[in-house]
Amino acid sequence: MRALLEVNDLNVFYGKLQVLRGVSLSMEENEIVALVGSNGAGKTTLLNTIAGFIKPKSGRIVFNGTEITDSPPHSISRMGISLVPQERELFPDMTVLENIELGAAHIPSAKEKKQENLEFVFELFPRLRERVNQKARSLSGGEQRMLAIARALMSNPRLLMLDEPSLGLQPSLVLELFSVLETLNDRGIAILIVEQYVHNCFRIASRGYVLENGEVTIDGYCSDLIEKPEIRKAYLGV
Amino acid sequence: MSLLEGVNLTKKFGGLVAVNKLSFHLNEEEILSIIGPNGAGKTTLLNLISGVYHPDEGKLIYKGQEITRHGPDSRCKLGIGRTFQILSPLPDLNVLENVMVGCLFGRRAKLSIREARKEAEKALEFVGLSKKAEYSIESLTTLELKKIELARALATEPEILLLDEIMTGLAAHELEEFLPLIKKIRDSGVSVILIEHVMKVVKRVSDRVIVMDQGAKIAEGDYEDVARNPEVIKAYLGEAYESLA
Numbered sequence: 001m002r003a004l005l006e007v008n009d010l011n012v013f014y015g016k017l018q019v020l021r022g023v024s025l026s027m028e029e030n031e032i033v034a035l036v037g038s039n040g041a042g043k044t045t046l047l048n049t050i051a052g053f054i055k056p057k058s059g060r061i062v063f064n065g066t067e068i069t070d071s072p073p074h075s076i077s078r079m080g081i082s083l084v085p086q087e088r089e090l091f092p093d094m095t096v097l098e099n100i101e102l103g104a105a106h107i108p109s110a111k112e113k114k115q116e117n118l119e120f121v122f123e124l125f126p127r128l129r130e131r132v133n134q135k136a137r138s139l140s141g142g143e144q145r146m147l148a149i150a151r152a153l154m155s156n157p158r159l160l161m162l163d164e165p166s167l168g169l170q171p172s173l174v175l176e177l178f179s180v181l182e183t184l185n186d187r188g189i190a191i192l193i194v195e196q197y198v199h200n201c202f203r204i205a206s207r208g209y210v211l212e213n214g215e216v217t218i219d220g221y222c223s224d225l226i227e228k229p230e231i232r233k234a235y236l237g238v
Numbered sequence: 239m240s241l242l243e244g245v246n247l248t249k250k251f252g253g254l255v256a257v258n259k260l261s262f263h264l265n266e267e268e269i270l271s272i273i274g275p276n277g278a279g280k281t282t283l284l285n286l287i288s289g290v291y292h293p294d295e296g297k298l299i300y301k302g303q304e305i306t307r308h309g310p311d312s313r314c315k316l317g318i319g320r321t322f323q324i325l326s327p328l329p330d331l332n333v334l335e336n337v338m339v340g341c342l343f344g345r346r347a348k349l350s351i352r353e354a355r356k357e358a359e360k361a362l363e364f365v366g367l368s369k370k371a372e373y374s375i376e377s378l379t380t381l382e383l384k385k386i387e388l389a390r391a392l393a394t395e396p397e398i399l400l401l402d403e404i405m406t407g408l409a410a411h412e413l414e415e416f417l418p419l420i421k422k423i424r425d426s427g428v429s430v431i432l433i434e435h436v437m438k439v440v441k442r443v444s445d446r447v448i449v450m451d452q453g454a455k456i457a458e459g460d461y462e463d464v465a466r467n468p469e470v471i472k473a474y475l476g477e478a479y480e481s482l483a
Contacts, residue, residue, distance in 0.1 A: 038409050040379030140277025167407050168323075170275045170435055172476025196409055197482060237410030237438065 002065060004029045004190050005050070005081075005159060010059035012042075012049055012214075019045045020056070021214040027159070032181070032191045034201045034222065036235050037211035043194045044086060046211065047161050050192075051083040052076040064158070078107050082157035086164050088148040092137035096128055099136050099147055103154030110156040121150040124180055142173045149180070160184065161192045178204055198235045202226050210235070239302070241266050241429050242287070242318075242398055247296035249282055256282040257293070258453035264398065269420065269430045271440045273464075274450035275474050280433045281323065283450070284400050287431065288320045289313040300398075317345050319396030321387045323403045327375045334371040337361050337389045344394025361389040365419060381412050388419065392428075399423060401432045405439050417443060437465075437475070437482060449474065 005027040012020035019042050027033050037043050048054045050061055052073035061069045068076050077083075082103075090099055100121060104110040110117070122129040125146040131139065136147060145165060152160060162181075166174045178200050185191055185204070195201040202208060202222035210218040210231065218231065225231050240263035249257040256279045264270050272280050285291045287298065289310035297306040305313060314320075319340075327336050337358035341349055349357065362368050365385040370378065378386065384404055391399055405416055413436075420443050424430055434440050440447065440461060447464045449457040451473040457464045464470050471477060 036409070038379070038412060039381045039407065140275075142276035164407060168276070168403060168435060170474055171437055171479040171482055172474060173276065174482060175476050175478055196407060198410070200482060234411040235409055237413065 003027060003062075004031070004064060005192075006060075006062040007046075007050065008060045008062070010046070010049060010056050010061070012045055012054060012056045012059075019214050020049065023059070023211070023214070023216055025209055025216065025219075027190055027192060029158075030185065030188050030190050031207070032185055032193065032205040034198070034205040034208040035192065035194045035211060036196075036198050036201070036208060036231075038234075041211040042214040043211055044163055045214075047083060047163055047192070047194065050076075050161065051081060074106065077155055077157075078109075080156070080158035082152040082155045082160050084148050084152045084160070084162045084165060086167060088144050090136040090144055090147060090151075093135055095133050095135055096139070096147060097132040100128070100150050100154055103151035104156075107155050110154060113156055114154070117154050117156060121153050124153075124183065125150055141168050142170060145169060145173075145177075153184070157189060159190045159192065163194050164196065165193070166195060166197050174200070198231075199226075240264060241301060243299045244283075244287070245297050245299070247283070247286055247293045247298070249279075249286055249291055249293050255453050257286060259296070260450070260453065260455050261296075262448055262455065262458075264429050264431060265446075266429060267424055267427055268445045269424050269432060269443050271432045271434060271444040271447045271461075272450060273434070273440055273447060273474065274456075278450040278474075279453040280450055281402060282453075284320070284402055284431070284433060287398075288318055288400055311343070314343065314394055314396075315345055317395070317397035318400065319344065319391040319394040319398070320400035321391045321402060321404050323406075325380075325383050325387050327383060327386055327390075329375050331375070332371070333367065333373050333375065333378070333386060334358050334362065336375065336386055337393050340390040340393030341395075344396070346395055357395075358389075358393055361393040364392060364422070365389045366415075381408065381415070384408070384416070385419075392423070396428060398429050398431065401430060401434075403433055403435070405434055405436065413439065437479060441465075 003026045007025040010020050010023040035043050049056055052071055104114045182204055205222050208222050208225045209216050242264040244262045247257050247260045274280055286293050289308055297304055338354045341354035341357040362371055365388055367385055444461050447461050448455055449464050449470050457467045457470050
């Protein structure tokens with residue numbers, strides 16, 4: 001079976017500082033993969049590099065059989081990779097609906113399915129439907145997170161990348177979020193997720209990678225990772 | 239006597255009542271956590287306490303003195319220090335200089351630069367970052383930036399320290415490093431008001447917990463009490479919150 005995403009020996013620098021060191025990672029079609037690590041380990045940099053915002057010094061990224069290492073972010077998103085950034089990056093003075101619709105702009109395949117996808121995200125997040133005409137800035141932190149995910153889904157992604165989506169969410173919404181991710185996965189979307197709720201993340205993911213100081217130090221099936229003492233101590237808090 | 243008391247505080251933004259007739263008190267050497275749904279008014283309450291906003295109704299009493307109309311700078315000088323949800327170090331100053339800012343504009347009487355440097359070094363030592371004193375801000379990790387944010391607030395020499403989601407986004411082993419700092423601050427005689435969504439943090443550090451929903455206080459007590467409260471489970475925790483281990 002061909003991998004959906006293949007990241008091979010990626011080296012990324014910020015000036016002289018090396019942030020990713022020989023990182024390799026692969027994902028199958030429709031898989032959920034967890035990325036865990038300390039703050040500053042390079043998790044966000046890895047997601048941003050896959051999305052095309054950062055160009056690696058060396059290494060290759062292949063998505064669905066096509067090399068995207070040097071592709072600009074807009075073509076990568078057209079090919080089916082969508083990122084939900086940690087800081088949400090909404091347009092605060094545009095309405096909820098305008099923010100959502102922007103997710104489908106300039107993507108031909110997404111425009112065709114716009115109405116269908118719109119129905120789907122409203123079904124997923126009924127609260128957004130209630131607030132379609134409100135400005136994004138007037139939403140609470142949790143609602144803004146939902147809006148960022150909804151916008152990402154409008155591009156019709158085959159791979160959804162989420163950078164700490166639970167950050168600042170109340171406990172009941174964290175649980176809701178994980179069940180939303182499972183629903184998305186049931187619909188055939190592969191998910192690459194960075195999370196500090198590692199327990200819950202390992203429960204929905206099939207495999208996980210641990211990133212330390214820019215290097216992948218451990219990877220494997222979540223069921224195995226969860227038994228490893230070094231992971232239990234550092235990331236599960238037991 | 240309480241160190242700080244809020245009486246019937248109300249703050250409105252247009253038609254939205256962000257804080258609604260809320261009363262609370264803070265004891266000496268206490269860690270008080272404020273939890274509640276996104277949009278419940280927690281940060282607004284913190285902004286009322288630190289003086290960013292003034293309430294439309296109600297009053298704040300700090301050590302027997304009414305401070306309802308004091309601005310944030312004068313509250314800081316009286317001994318109410320805070321950290322911010324969005325970390326905002328001064329990027330052109332190094333680590334030590336960032337902390338010195340706290341010394342120079344805090345509760346202490348006018349310090350010379352030399353004295354401020356000394357006090358800042360103490361604060362850095364407290365958070366365990368003495369080695370990074372001369373580092374640039376951009377070279378720090380998120381965990382270190384959070385510690386600098388904490389050190390800068392401590393450098394104002396507060397009697398009350400307000401922490402707005404300072405531990406959000408930390409990995410489990412990073413929390414193990416950070417949590418003892420919060421207790422150490424309390425044990426040094428400073429009262430702490432903490433906003434946090436990560437329940438394992440709230441559970442482990444809080445002496446007392448207040449739960450807010452839609453601007454009002456819906457529960458108060460120790461962690462175990464409020465976590466069992468059906469109203470709190472409905473509005474905030476969710477039925478299965480214990481699975482967020």
